Amino acid sequence: MSDIKSRLKDSGLWRTDSFINGEWVKGDSRFDVNNPANREKVADVASVGAEGAKRAVKAAAAANLAWRKTSAFERSRIVNRWYELIMEHQDDLGIILAAEMGKPVKEAKGEVAYGAGFVQWAAEEARRVHGETLPVPTPGARGWTIRQPIGVVSCITPWNFPSAMITRKCGPALAVGCPVVIKPASETPLSALALAELADRAGFPKGVFNVVTGEAREIGPVLTGSEDVAMVAFTGSTAVGALLMEQAAKTIKRVALELGGNAPFIIMDDADLEKAADGLVQGKFRAAGQTCVSPNRVFVQEGVIDKLTELLKTRVAKLKLGDPFADGTDVGPLIHEEAVSRVAELVDNAVSKGAKVLTGGKSRVDDMGGAYFEPTLISGADHSMSLACNEIFGPVAALYPFKDEEEVIKLANDTPFGLAAYLYTRDSGRMHRISEGIDFGMVGVNAAMVGSPATPFGGMKQSGIGREGGKWAAEEFTELKFVLLGGVDQ
Numbered sequence: 244m245s246d247i248k249s250r251l252k253d254s255g256l257w258r259t260d261s262f263i264n265g266e267w268v269k270g271d272s273r274f275d276v277n278n279p280a281n282r283e284k285v286a287d288v289a290s291v292g293a294e295g296a297k298r299a300v301k302a303a304a305a306a307n308l309a310w311r312k313t314s315a316f317e318r319s320r321i322v323n324r325w326y327e328l329i330m331e332h333q334d335d336l337g338i339i340l341a342a343e344m345g346k347p348v349k350e351a352k353g354e355v356a357y358g359a360g361f362v363q364w365a366a367e368e369a370r371r372v373h374g375e376t377l378p379v380p381t382p383g384a385r386g387w388t389i390r391q392p393i394g395v396v397s398c399i400t401p402w403n404f405p406s407a408m409i410t411r412k413c414g415p416a417l418a419v420g421c422p423v424v425i426k427p428a429s430e431t432p433l434s435a436l437a438l439a440e441l442a443d444r445a446g447f448p449k450g451v452f453n454v455v456t457g458e459a460r461e462i463g464p465v466l467t468g469s470e471d472v473a474m475v476a477f478t479g480s481t482a483v484g485a486l487l488m489e490q491a492a493k494t495i496k497r498v499a500l501e502l503g504g505n506a507p508f509i510i511m512d513d514a515d516l517e518k519a520a521d522g523l524v525q526g527k528f529r530a531a532g533q534t535c536v537s538p539n540r541v542f543v544q545e546g547v548i549d550k551l552t553e554l555l556k557t558r559v560a561k562l563k564l565g566d567p568f569a570d571g572t573d574v575g576p577l578i579h580e581e582a583v584s585r586v587a588e589l590v591d592n593a594v595s596k597g598a599k600v601l602t603g604g605k606s607r608v609d610d611m612g613g614a615y616f617e618p619t620l621i622s623g624a625d626h627s628m629s630l631a632c633n634e635i636f637g638p639v640a641a642l643y644p645f646k647d648e649e650e651v652i653k654l655a656n657d658t659p660f661g662l663a664a665y666l667y668t669r670d671s672g673r674m675h676r677i678s679e680g681i682d683f684g685m686v687g688v689n690a691a692m693v694g695s696p697a698t699p700f701g702g703m704k705q706s707g708i709g710r711e712g713g714k715w716a717a718e719e720f721t722e723l724k725f726v727l728l729g730g731v732d733q
Contacts, residue, residue: 247285247286247338247339247342250338251335251338251339252332252334252335253332253335255440256332256335256336256339256437256440256441257286257339257433257437258433258436258437258439258440259286259287259288259289259433259436260288260289260436260456261289261291261295261299261436261453261454261455261456261457262436262439262440262443262452262453262454263291263295263298263299263302263453263454263455264298264299264302264449264450264453265443265448265449265450268289268291268295268298269289270289270290270291270292270295270456270457271290271291271292272289272290272292273287273288273289273290274287274288274290274429274456274457274458275287275288276288276343276429276430276431276432276433277579278342278343278345278613279344279345279575279576279577279578279579279613279614280345280566280567280575280576280613280614280615281566281612281613282612282613285342285343285433286433288429288432288433288436288456289456289457290456290457290458291455291456291457291462292457292458292461292462293461293462293464293465295455295457295462296424296426296455296461296462296465296466297465297469299424299453299454299455300395300397300424300465300466300469300471300472301471302449302450302453303395303422303423303424303450303451303453303471304395304422304471305450306422306448306449306450306451307394307395307421307422309448310392310420310421310422310448310451311391311392311420311421312420313420315369315370315372316369316370318369318417318418318419318420319366319367319369319370319418320366321417321445321446321447322362322365322366322369322414322417322418322445323362323363323366323367324445324446325362325366325417325441325442325445325447326359326362326363326366326414328441328444328445329355329358329359329362329410329438329441330355330356330359332437332441333352333355333356333359334352335437336351336352336355336406336434336437336438337349337351337352337353337354337355338351339433339434339437340354340355340405340406340431340434341567341568341575342433342567343405343430343431343432343433343434344402344403344405344430344431344434344578345531345567345575345576345577345578345613345614346530346531346567346575347567347572347573347574347575348567348568350529350530350575351567354404354406354407355406355407357407357694358404358406358407358408358409358410358411359410360695360696361407361410361411361414361415361696361711361712361716362410362413362414363414363696364414364696364697364712364713365414365415365417365418365716365717366414366418368415368418368419368713368714368716368717369418369419369717371714371717372390372419372717372721373390374387374388374389374390375387375388377725379727381727381729382732383729383730383731383732383733384727384728384729384730384731385727385728385731386725386726386727386728387725387726388723388724388725388726389723389724389726390419390717390718390721390722390723390724391420391721391722391724392419392420392421392720392721392722393421393473393474393497393720393721393722394421394472394473394474395421395422395423395424395471395472395473395474396412396413396416396421396422396423396424396472396473396474396475396476396720397423397424397425397426397466397467397472397474397475397476398412398413398416398423398424398425398426398476398477399425399426399459399463399466399475399476399477399478399479399487400412400425400426400427400428400435400477400478400479401428401478401479402428402430402431402578403530403533403534403535403578403636404478404530404534405427405428405431405432405433405434405435406434406438408478409425409427409434409435409438410438411700411711411712411716412476412478412499412711413425413452414716415711415716415717415719415720416476416720417447417451417452418717419717419720419721421473421474421720422450422451422452422453423451423452423453424453424454424455424466424472425439425452425453425454425455426454426455426456426459426462426463426466427454427456429456429457429458429459430578430579432454432456435454435456436454436456438454439452439453439454463487463490464490467487467490467491467496468490468491468493468494469494470494472494472496473496473497474496474497474498474499474720475487475491475496475497475498475499476498476499476500476709476719477498477499477500477501478500478501478502478535479502480502480503481502481503481659481660481705481706484500484502484707487500488500488708498708498709499707499708499709499711499719500707500708500709501535501662501700501701501702501706501707501709501711502535502660502662502702502705502706502707503535503634503660503662503705503706504535504536504537504539504634504660504662504663504702504706505539505540505632505633505634505658505660505662506536506537506538506539506540506662506663506664506665506683507538507539507540507541507542507651507654507655507664507665507681507683508523508526508527508538508539508540508541508542508664508665508667509542509651509655509664509665509666509667509668509677510523510541510542510543510544510547510551510667511544511648511666511667511668511670511673512544512545512546512547513668513669513670513673514547514667514668514669514689515667515669515689516547516550516551516554517554518667518689519551519667520551520554520555520558521558521691522665522667522689522690522691523538523541523555523640523691524555524558524559524562525691525692526538526665526691526692527541527638527640528559528562528573528574528618528638528640531574531575531576531577531616531637531638532635532636532637532638532639533577533578533582533636533637535634535662535663535706536662536663536685536693536694537635537636538640538665538691539630539634539635540624540630540631540641540643540654540655541640541641541642541643542643542644542645542651542654542655543642543643543644543645544644544645544646544647544651545644545645545646548642548644551642552601552620552622552642555620555640555642556601556602556620559601559602559603559618559619559620559640560602560603560618562574562618562638564607564611564615564617564618566613573618574618574638576613576614576615577614577615577616577636577637578614579614580608580614582614582636582637583606583608583614583615583616583637584606585636585637586616586635586636586637586638586639587605587606587616588629589629589630589633589635589637589639590604590619590621590630590639592628592629592630593621593624593628593629593630593641596625596627596628597623597625598621598622598623598624598625598628598630598641599621599622599623600619600620600621601620601621601622602617602618602619602620603616603617603618603619603620603638603639604617604619604621605617616637616638616639617638618638619638619639619640620640620642621639621640621641621642622641622642623642624641624642624643625643626643626654626657628641631643632658634660648673648676648677648680651677652677652680652681655681655683656680656681656682658704659704659705660702660704660705660706661682661683661684661702661703661704661705661706662683662684662685662701662702662703662706662707663683663684663685663686663687663693663702664678664681664683664685664686664687665686665687665688665690665691665693666678666686666687666688666689667688667689668688668689669689674688682703682704683702683703683706684699684700684701684702684703684706684707684710685699685700685701685702694712695712696712696713697712697713698712698713699711699712699713699715700712
């Protein structure tokens with residue numbers, strides 16, 4: 244078994260039991276967490292099942308009234324203390340994340356800081372949840388609105404951002420007065436449990452912050468079905484999101500869903516091609532391509548596709564595939580070997596239909612001993628290939644030629660998904676026409692990253708419901724109430 248705990252400066256962050264009502268709970272069984280880089284067991288973690296989930300929801304419900312009545316200033320202080328502790332332990336949290344998920348450790352530490360930014364913003368936003376005074380038609384009456392916390396929130400999070408997807412949801416939920424019950428992915432529960440340890444140190448009252456680990460099929464129905472849960476916040480696949488939405492509908496819960504993507508990356512003939520190539524490599528190959536906003540279809544205008552192809556070929560070939568803890572590693576493993584097989588099938592399908600692999604294109608599972616797939620560049624892709632209609636979730640960039648604006652807008656929108664999109668051009672008119680014409684919730688123009696604590700993050704169509712980040716996140720976790728006062732003139 245990998246001895247990751249010995250690498251930590253603070254061994255108290257190494258937690259393998261669920262955190263329920265301020266206590267560490269062992270559960271009736273355990274499950275293994277494995278390092279995708281070398282197949283070694285990292286830890287065995289408590290599986291608390293449906294009964295553990297019920298206990299956590301009950302604890303959160305019991306804590307709900309007191310937490311919502313806690314002053315915004317006190318909630319802000321505690322949430323900000325959580326942020327401070329996360330940043331103080333950034334290195335250790337990055338090590339844990341890299342071991343269970345496979346991101347290069349430098350990138351993993353970057354995720355910790357990125358996620359912590361949402362907690363810091365939420366701590367500040369807790370003091371800015373405002374109502375409004377409204378005009379009313381009745382003489383002698385007054386009207387106003389207030390925002391109140393929605394109640395207990397279940398947060399179901401994925402393995403690809405095991406730290407940031409928790410902080411992005413729980414930061415604003417906690418800040419506005421909602422207790423949380425977190426169900427992390429079974430592939431990557433250790434980051435969630437380390438965050439729970441820091442939340443406990445930050446001073447959240449018992450029951451306000453809970454993490455339940457174990458089988459999703461046992462825990463999920465409790466978190467979506469309990470009448471004590473007011474809202475379900477989920478990041479993951481569209482198929483699972485649709486299932487959770489169906490389950491939540493039985494008790495008319497609010498849902499916030501950040502689901503699958505099929506991001507177009509559009510490069511016009513007037514673009515700065517060097518910057519476009521750099522941006523594509525940055526966006527495509529972080530987390531080995533396993534992000535919901537990763538460029539999935541690279542549309543390049545015909546007049547510049549040959550030059551851009553050469554620029555990309557050089558850059559992709561230089562990327563170093565390797566162990567997350569090795570110096571110089573640019574791209575780590577995929578989450579497991581089943582993911583490698585899936586990516587290999589997508590590449591094989593493209594080649595069988597006429598695409599050409601320019602660099603990479605092969606599984607490295609056998610010779611590298613982990614879930615590795617080479618950083619890959621493919622030319623000659625089209626929408627008949629599985630690459631075009633499936634979220635790749637791997638280190639594969641496929642190039643699609645196009646003629647003009649009208650065609651590329653049509654191609655970009657030819658998907659049921661609408662999360663993120665990217666556009667490289669120096670023409671201001673094109674910036675407006677294309678960004679307004681494509682149906683995506685976020686558009687990066689001459690920018691390869693679209694998420695930050697201050698901005699709204701979310702999609703259109705089958706990519707989800709709701710927004711995370713900025714003031715919009717606080718609004719997601721509150722109810723808007725109108726109050727009418729009559730008889731003021733009497």
